[in-house]
Amino acid sequence: MLGLPPEGRTPQHTVRGMSAPSQLWCSHERSVQSRLETLYEKLQAGQIPEKLQQKLRDFAAQLETKDIRASSVQLQEMITEYWQQHKLWLTGLKWLLRA
Helix, strand or coil, rough: CCCCCCCCCCHHHHHHCCCCCHHHHHCCCHHHHHHHHHHHHHHCCCCCHHHHHHHHHHHHHHHHHHHHHHHHHHHHHHHHHHHHHHHHHHHHHHHHHCC
């Protein structure tokens, strides 16, 4: 289940909660899991800027409410601004959103 972390929790707790519907688990399951794990590790290591962490929290909240349009816009903003540094796990989020 996606959602904003409770007070005092960090963005990686939100990312850890990301999962995809069962349809995705046919062709990209392992790749999405691996890419989200990479994101989680980067969050733990402090390698994700605060501005991007907030975008990730917003993205997770939008997915939680099934606001696909808003989450698509949010993801595109992250891709536009951060693709060069974070394309591996951003690709995983793209696949997650399409599921």
